[in-house]
Amino acid sequence: MDKNTTVSGPYHQSNGVAGILYGEFTDNINPKVRYAVSLTDCALTVQKISSSPGQDKMVFNLSDCIGCHASTAVDSADTGAYFTVYFYPYKRRWMSSVLARQRVEQCFRVALVQDARANLEEAERWARAVREASARNLPRRDGVLYDVCRPCGIMLLLNPSSGRGQAMSLFSTHIQRMLTEAAVPHTLLITDHQNHARELVRNADLSQWNALIILSGDGLLFEVVNGLMEREDWEEAIQIPLGILPGGSGNALAASIHHYTGAAAVWGEDLLVSCGFMLCKGLVSRLDLVSVHLASGNRVFSFLSVAWGFVADVDIESEKYRHVGAVRFMVGTLVRLASLRIYQGRLAFLPASDDKELSAPSPPSSPLLSSFTFCSPVSCHTAADQPLVRQNQNPLQNGSPVQNSSSNAVVPARADPNEPTKHGPVDSLLVPLSEPVPQNWTVVERQDFVLVLAMYQSHLAEDLLTAPEAKAEEGCIHLFYVLEGISRAALLRLFLAMEKGGHLAYECPHLQYRKVQAFRLEPRTPQGVITVDGEQVEYGPVQAQIHKGLARLVTG
Numbered sequence: 001m002d003k004n005t006t007v008s009g010p011y012h013q014s015n016g017v018a019g020i021l022y023g024e025f026t027d028n029i030n031p032k033v034r035y036a037v038s039l040t041d042c043a044l045t046v047q048k049i050s051s052s053p054g055q056d057k058m059v060f061n062l063s064d065c066i067g068c069h070a071s072t073a074v075d076s077a078d079t080g081a082y083f084t085v086y087f088y089p090y091k092r093r094w095m096s097s098v099l100a101r102q103r104v105e106q107c108f109r110v111a112l113v114q115d116a117r118a119n120l121e122e123a124e125r126w127a128r129a130v131r132e133a134s135a136r137n138l139p140r141r142d143g144v145l146y147d148v149c150r151p152c153g154i155m156l157l158l159n160p161s162s163g164r165g166q167a168m169s170l171f172s173t174h175i176q177r178m179l180t181e182a183a184v185p186h187t188l189l190i191t192d193h194q195n196h197a198r199e200l201v202r203n204a205d206l207s208q209w210n211a212l213i214i215l216s217g218d219g220l221l222f223e224v225v226n227g228l229m230e231r232e233d234w235e236e237a238i239q240i241p242l243g244i245l246p247g248g249s250g251n252a253l254a255a256s257i258h259h260y261t262g263a264a265a266v267w268g269e270d271l272l273v274s275c276g277f278m279l280c281k282g283l284v285s286r287l288d289l290v291s292v293h294l295a296s297g298n299r300v301f302s303f304l305s306v307a308w309g310f311v312a313d314v315d316i317e318s319e320k321y322r323h324v325g326a327v328r329f330m331v332g333t334l335v336r337l338a339s340l341r342i343y344q345g346r347l348a349f350l351p352a353s354d355d356k357e358l359s360a361p362s363p364p365s366s367p368l369l370s371s372f373t374f375c376s377p378v379s380c381h382t383a384a385d386q387p388l389v390r391q392n393q394n395p396l397q398n399g400s401p402v403q404n405s406s407s408n409a410v411v412p413a414r415a416d417p418n419e420p421t422k423h424g425p426v427d428s429l430l431v432p433l434s435e436p437v438p439q440n441w442t443v444v445e446r447q448d449f450v451l452v453l454a455m456y457q458s459h460l461a462e463d464l465l466t467a468p469e470a471k472a473e474e475g476c477i478h479l480f481y482v483l484e485g486i487s488r489a490a491l492l493r494l495f496l497a498m499e500k501g502g503h504l505a506y507e508c509p510h511l512q513y514r515k516v517q518a519f520r521l522e523p524r525t526p527q528g529v530i531t532v533d534g535e536q537v538e539y540g541p542v543q544a545q546i547h548k549g550l551a552r553l554v555t556g
Helices: 116-135 167-181 196-203 218-229 252-260 268-281 310-324 327-338 394-399 488-500
Strands: 005-012 018-027 034-040 043-048 057-061 065-072 081-087 090-092 099-101 104-110 154-158 186-190 211-216 242-246 283-293 299-302 305-309 341-351 448-455 459-461 477-483 511-523 530-532 535-537 542-555
Touching (some): 018 116, 057 081, 065 116, 065 167, 065 268, 081 116, 167 186, 167 211, 167 268, 196 218, 211 218, 218 242, 218 252, 242 252, 242 268, 252 542, 268 542, 305 341, 305 511, 310 530, 327 488, 448 511
Parallel strands (some): 154 186, 154 211, 211 242, 242 542
Antiparallel strands (some): 018 034, 018 104, 081 104, 090 099, 283 299, 283 542, 341 448, 448 477, 477 511, 511 542, 530 535
């Protein structure tokens, strides 16, 4: 047996860098291969001893490490022990230029003496030192205050029917192994009906858990957020860290969290591994929530978006294509473009303090536009375009619009948003939907829309970077709306450019963008779809206000 050696730190490497530990160990498979292993504050360096200096040298950044474990040999006659380190560095896949986190395992055999217990103690010393050094190398982002909360027990909610129905397989293939490597205890709960997660978290004893993690699409997290906000102790409950592991079709929040790290865009299982890595690191930042008031007087809380018109139509109508995964949205987009609808309604908003009103070319017959614009006027009109389908034209026959403004809308009695509520914060910027918006709000004069979209994360889907400047805790809503007059071709180009956030370089006056603190939407078209976080809600007047940093989010 090759005897191993080890040296306790601190010591100094030949390059002058202070080290923590140094040892010489054999390969876990081939005992004839020996390695010199050195641990510093920021890296684990592995050098084949039989190699020429500088050859076969591997340096692993400890910020990419999620765990390290010590173990004994399977064969009871073997007195050696082992320590295994798990890294997820960014690497390029074969035949791809995309950098994505990929699993790397390094296992070393410790055989200092013929005493199995002494060898195990040495392996445990190395494992402990690696874990402690890794904990000091947590990834950081400028401008974000982190609360380090490495979970010691998480509730993991999984929807087996989300997306293409592969959530359970994704858990078994990737997440279960990562949580084991990171020594994160977890309890898996599988949902079996709509609002199951909402019911669970509304009634659960949250003191058992350090985090609530979702393996599904964005819809399951919508249930969890609202279940927490319906609790008697909502102020405390909403502070439990929430995490998302992409297992649905859209996976917008997961893509947004990955985007906030500054890493290159990834999709599918690469995105899952990225979010799993962040979960294992246990970093937590704050998350904005939006309080959304519906026509019936009900209030829901949103972490992602409110949509009306084209985007909402595509989201709901594409459910029938769920079996094809994320491609369903492209299929739904093409189907809806074939019969593009126009919706009538009134939109008003309270500009954010840093909102910049940029001048832009006015579209035809537009008396006033106060917003940023992005696709070229030339591309907005093509002779090949067919007439647009105006949704439910009857109410506008003879040029007489249906009156449904905030001053005379028929809505049920409701509490004033400014009054204290039993569940959730006070909406100090809103007035009841039955009253006109305050004087300091901006009312959009045009009332014919293709879509209205309020975003508070960067992504609308895995491959749609809708609000590139958005952050998890920004305190503002990114409000987009497309006015009547845009062509099918221009709208399609807009969504294609959105894959990389390139739509912001367009200069089409029909598409407007503002940063706001609150907004109100009053549809005049009698039938339509409104979604909150991709979930269909009751149709009618809706208003919303953002609450900065109300929740907490596992991030990186």
